[in-house]
Amino acid sequence: MLRWAGHSLIFLLAAPILLGTLIASLPAFGYFPPLGSSDFSLEAWRELFEVPGLTRSVLISLISGVLTPLISLALVFLYLASATGSKLDLWIRRLVSPLLSFPHAAAAFGLAFLIAPSGLLSRIISPELTGWERPPDILIVNDTWGLTLLFGLIVKEVPFLLLMSLAALPQLQPRHRIEVARTLGYRPTIAWLKVIAPSLYPLVRLPVIVVIVFASATVDVALILGPTLPPTLSVRVLSWFNDPDLNLRFLAAAGSLLQLGVSLIAVAIWLALEKFVGLLWRFWLAAGNLNTGEGLAFAIGRSAMPLVLVVIAGSILALLANAFAGPWRYPSALPSSWTIQHWANSLSDLSTPLFNTVLISVSSTLLALLLVVATLESERQSSKSKSTALWLLYLPLLIPQIVFLFGIIVLTEFVGWQANLSLVIFGHLLFVLPYVFLSLSEAYRQLDPRWTQVASTLGASQLKSFWRIRIPLLLAPCLTAVAIGMAISISLFLPTQLLGAGRITTITSEAVALTSGASRNLISVWAVVQLSLPILGFMMALLIPKFVWRNRSGMIDTR
Amino acid sequence: MSNSDLELKDVSISLGGKQLLEINCSVGPGEILTVMGPSGSGKSSLLVYIAGFLAPVFESSGSVLVNGADVCSLAAERRHIGLLFQDPLLFPHLSVAGNLRFALQSNAKQKNQAISEGLNDIGLAGFDDRDPSTLSGGQASRVALLRLLLSAPNAVLLDEPFSKLDTQLREETRTLVFDKLRASGLPTILVTHDQADAEQAGGEIRTLL
Numbered sequence: 001m002l003r004w005a006g007h008s009l010i011f012l013l014a015a016p017i018l019l020g021t022l023i024a025s026l027p028a029f030g031y032f033p034p035l036g037s038s039d040f041s042l043e044a045w046r047e048l049f050e051v052p053g054l055t056r057s058v059l060i061s062l063i064s065g066v067l068t069p070l071i072s073l074a075l076v077f078l079y080l081a082s083a084t085g086s087k088l089d090l091w092i093r094r095l096v097s098p099l100l101s102f103p104h105a106a107a108a109f110g111l112a113f114l115i116a117p118s119g120l121l122s123r124i125i126s127p128e129l130t131g132w133e134r135p136p137d138i139l140i141v142n143d144t145w146g147l148t149l150l151f152g153l154i155v156k157e158v159p160f161l162l163l164m165s166l167a168a169l170p171q172l173q174p175r176h177r178i179e180v181a182r183t184l185g186y187r188p189t190i191a192w193l194k195v196i197a198p199s200l201y202p203l204v205r206l207p208v209i210v211v212i213v214f215a216s217a218t219v220d221v222a223l224i225l226g227p228t229l230p231p232t233l234s235v236r237v238l239s240w241f242n243d244p245d246l247n248l249r250f251l252a253a254a255g256s257l258l259q260l261g262v263s264l265i266a267v268a269i270w271l272a273l274e275k276f277v278g279l280l281w282r283f284w285l286a287a288g289n290l291n292t293g294e295g296l297a298f299a300i301g302r303s304a305m306p307l308v309l310v311v312i313a314g315s316i317l318a319l320l321a322n323a324f325a326g327p328w329r330y331p332s333a334l335p336s337s338w339t340i341q342h343w344a345n346s347l348s349d350l351s352t353p354l355f356n357t358v359l360i361s362v363s364s365t366l367l368a369l370l371l372v373v374a375t376l377e378s379e380r381q382s383s384k385s386k387s388t389a390l391w392l393l394y395l396p397l398l399i400p401q402i403v404f405l406f407g408i409i410v411l412t413e414f415v416g417w418q419a420n421l422s423l424v425i426f427g428h429l430l431f432v433l434p435y436v437f438l439s440l441s442e443a444y445r446q447l448d449p450r451w452t453q454v455a456s457t458l459g460a461s462q463l464k465s466f467w468r469i470r471i472p473l474l475l476a477p478c479l480t481a482v483a484i485g486m487a488i489s490i491s492l493f494l495p496t497q498l499l500g501a502g503r504i505t506t507i508t509s510e511a512v513a514l515t516s517g518a519s520r521n522l523i524s525v526w527a528v529v530q531l532s533l534p535i536l537g538f539m540m541a542l543l544i545p546k547f548v549w550r551n552r553s554g555m556i557d558t559r
Numbered sequence: 560m561s562n563s564d565l566e567l568k569d570v571s572i573s574l575g576g577k578q579l580l581e582i583n584c585s586v587g588p589g590e591i592l593t594v595m596g597p598s599g600s601g602k603s604s605l606l607v608y609i610a611g612f613l614a615p616v617f618e619s620s621g622s623v624l625v626n627g628a629d630v631c632s633l634a635a636e637r638r639h640i641g642l643l644f645q646d647p648l649l650f651p652h653l654s655v656a657g658n659l660r661f662a663l664q665s666n667a668k669q670k671n672q673a674i675s676e677g678l679n680d681i682g683l684a685g686f687d688d689r690d691p692s693t694l695s696g697g698q699a700s701r702v703a704l705l706r707l708l709l710s711a712p713n714a715v716l717l718d719e720p721f722s723k724l725d726t727q728l729r730e731e732t733r734t735l736v737f738d739k740l741r742a743s744g745l746p747t748i749l750v751t752h753d754q755a756d757a758e759q760a761g762g763e764i765r766t767l768l
Binding site: 289356449450451453454457458459462468469472475549551553555 | 581710
């Protein structure tokens with residue numbers, strides 16, 4: 001049975017996504033029997049290209065798709081070049097995983113409430129520094145060219161790329177290489193950029209492409225921070241999809257295919273950029289021992305990461321302040337009083353989405369854990385080398401969500417299924433699986449094989465050594481994987497929204513829905529709940545092993 | 560007393576078409592056969608092969624007979640061949656007693672009594688509830704030996720089990736291990752670099768090239 005686990009994992013991931021992408025294209029060409037249309041036509045495309053402001057929407061999606069990874073990766077590399085081995089570095093390494101669990105929507109709301117004209121930042125510096133007695137009339141959040149969207153995406157993707165880089169770095173033996181370069185007369189920052197960066201980049205390339213696709217097609221962050229007149233392509237596709245006029249489905253289908261194209265173009269631009277930068281690097285390397293620019297690189301690298309942390313901390317503060325704020329007149333830095341009224345008002349609305357969030361995240365994560373452990377266990381027992389199909393795990397992250405989710409819906413409509421909870425859980429599973437696998441596989445593969453061998457020589461069957469030896473030894477990594485999986489599920493917006501047909505609500509889907517119209521205080525309450533849930537998960541993942549192994553000091557060294 | 564014997568018949572292990580070793584031998588009850596040889600001579604592969612963990616990249620032929628029965632087609636856990644590694648490898652998440660209980664057959668009677676008698680026997684009476692990571696190197700080795708004996712093997716393999724102990728402790732532990740194995744009447748194969756190990760084992764010595 002285990003033998004099939006690996007295959008079924010890949011099938012489960014790849015089939016719905018590839019099929020979904022394929023099927024999403026049927027209505028785009030006029031074929032959609034559930035709406036009584038079974039003739040192929042280009043009508044939807046004609047309509048799409050007549051949509052006002054389409055070029056602008058596409059451009060903004062492209063800009064955030066290319067600039068987000070470019071700036072984020074530059075900051076991460078400069079940071080690693082300037083700070084590796086420093087005290088700052090130790091500190092930041094400890095913070096990076098929890099930062100990653102900060103849900104996109106909550107982060108976007110926090111940023112909005114921090115930097116808006118009447119946001120926390122403007123209140124802190126006013127009127128002393130600015131002379132503003134009322135909020136300035138400038139468009140910061142939802143600005144027309146999506147700069148705030150870009151900023152929000154960078155703040156969110158820097159921790160992700162940093163974590164991916166930190167995971168890949170040890171195999172390059174960076175310390176050794178830097179020492180060699182330094183004995184040749186290179187300053188440490190330049191040494192890092194010259195001898196580590198070129199070998200590190202190929203190892204983080206796939207995560208970078210994940211960032212490109214995400215940034216060019218995000219829906220929830222763009223809804224909150226992105227421009228409104230016109231919004232990004234992905235947001236427009238969703239609004240066509242949600243329109244009561246079902247004829248807009250054809251337009252939505254064509255739009256989602258265009259989104260796929262836009263994301264692919266962003267990736268293509270990136271690949272061209274990659275070639276160009278590679279060429280520059282080669283010239284720079286060949287130029288020999290120059291330490292020019294060391295000061296600048298050092299300054300940017302050392303200040304960028306603390307700045308990102310300050311922005312994230314400021315966003316959380318802005319959410320907390322708004323969630324408990326009584327009357328708060330501009331430009332006071334703090335509300336004149338605090339209240340729990342907003343919480344009391346939201347309590348009854350929170351309960352159902354909270355229950356759904358927990359139910360969906362727990363079931364999708366446990367399913368993912370089951371599949372991932374079965375796959376890794378079958379890999380171990382057949383003592384095969386790593387599966388080459390590994391990149392397929394990234395598939396749900398490499399194709400814009402809106403494209404294949406749309407296709408899955410079309411498929412369910414063909415078959416006549418109603419949107420329901422199990423469909424939403426399945427949708428979450430697609431996104432939770434890759435992260436659970438990435439998080440658990442390293443620990444599972446690195447478990448000393450002698451533990452199982454000892455158990456076997458003592459007469460323990462595979463089943464017995466699995467339950468009594470491997471699972472307990474891997475308890476902590478399993479719990480971390482569960483916490484990560486749940487954090488991913490909690491932060492998902494689109495799968496809930498689309499596969500639940502808007503009828504199944506979670507904390508995230510409700511919070512995003514509040515974007516238009518609700519008060520800052522109310523939104524903040526939801527965002528605070530949203531960001532607390534993953535933190536709870538990570539705390540449990542940290543505390544449970546500490547408690548279970550309180551009398552087993554050896555359990556700290558085995559990892 | 561187990562009074563079983565272990566026989567290797569025309570055992571040959573190769574990697575990528577190149578033969579690593581070839582051996583024929585027979586070890587009687589309570590005897591210790593020592594296998595010596597430089598690193599890379601395949602002595603560890605030999606133990607791994609007998610225990611049943613040889614990686615599929617290796618090609619092997621021949622047979623391993625325990626009491627006359629070929630165990631080569633059996634999974635490691637059904638061969639009843641005990642193995643002591645260089646490290647004691649006490650399961651870190653189980654107590655000392657938990658480690659010992661893990662080795663007992665599920666139908667064994669009076670498990671607690673067997674465990675406390677065993678601990679008493681190796682000079683560690685009352686250590687039942689101890690965290691294995693709080694034991695000294697010598698204590699951990701003794702628990703590992705007891706754990707092996709409690710699993711009631713028919714033969715034992717020793718993979719340089721004393722190499723990580725300091726000289727004084729090595730002497731003591733070696734004496735204890737050899738005495739216990741002889742007293743249990745178990746056929747044993749010892750792989751080592753250390754001439755003193757081989758001498759004290761007192762059995763036949765084979766050197767691999």
